[in-house]
Amino acid sequence: MLQLSDLRERLQACVRQAGALALSYYEKPVQVISKTHGFATEADHAVEQFLIHELQVLVPEAATYAEESGQTGDSMHGYCWVIDPIDGTTNFARGIPYFCISVALTLDGHPVVGVIYxxxxxxxxxxxxxxxxxxxGMRIAKRSPRLGRKVVVVWPGKSVQHEATLRYFGAAALDCAYLAAGKLDELEFGRVAWWDIAAGILLLEEAGVAVSVTQRTYKGQTVYRVVAGGS
Incomplete structure (x- = not known):
């Protein structure tokens, strides 16, 4: 039986290596690849292939569900790696340092391990x-209510609180991580993919942040609405 604790150090080392690979392309001319919904870069593909190979070594029985190469195996039964090689590709391609690598391990469709780097x-x-x-390596303290003005990350730009200061950064996984760490107060995503949020949802839950996730179909694709914040 897989012991999650056995993965901790090796998984984090793997994702750090993927980050180093991403940085080898950063702020350099990169090939842009068009796809049905948006675009990717050669860095997205290189990082994803590296992660798929290394993660299969860690948990050989796990399926994979990755942004660029799609799904192999059954993502809803047993273990599955959910991979966003570069969340915030537009930022990455333009040299804006707001992007991350997001990896989650799910069991029967539910995240049990998440890494955002x-x-x-x-x-x-x-x-x-x-x-x-x-x-x-430092535990994030459980969230407690804040006083004063709130900062809300809203996707796709629709205000949910008139008294709030709104921000839009362009990398959903990193938004989740910063909310978990207390750098943001609330967030709302109207239409994101599973690879955008799988690791982030677990991070938020383990940090004591209230999270609501609803699923729907948009243009034939399964998408998610996420509202999170508070304690």
């Missing part, structure tokens, strides 16, 4: 079901 700042967020949420 911001390689520019070397911020590694880790969450494990029942083990808590962590940033660079």
């Amino acid at each position: 911001q390689p520019v700042l070397k911020e590694l967020f880790y969450a494990e079901s029942g083990y808590g949420a962590w940033l660079n």
Whole structure:
């Protein structure tokens, strides 16, 4: 039987290596590849292939569900790696340092391990079901209510609180990580993919943040609405 604790160090090391690979392309001319919904870069594909190979070594029985290469195996039964090689591709391609690598391990469709890594700042967020949420080896304290004005990350730009200061950064996984760490107060995503949020949802839950996730179909694709914040 797979022991999640056995994965901690090796998984984090793997994602750090993926971050180093991403940085080898960063702020350099990169090939842009068009796809049905948006675009990717050669860095997205290189990082994803690296992760798929390394993660299959860690948990050989796991399926994979990755943004660029799609699904192999059964993602809803047993273990599955959910991979967003570069969340915030537009930022990455333009040299804006707000992007991350997001990896989750799900069991029967539910995240049990999540890693979000911001390689520019070397911020590694880790969450494990029942083990808590962590940033660079330090446990993230459970959230408590804040006083004063709130900062809300809203996708796709629709205000949910008139008294709030609104921000839109363009990397949903990293938004989740920063909310978990207390750098943001609330967030709302109207239409995101599973690979955008799988690791982030677990990180938020383990940090004590209230999260609501609803699923729907949009243009033939399964998408998710996420509202999170508070304690």
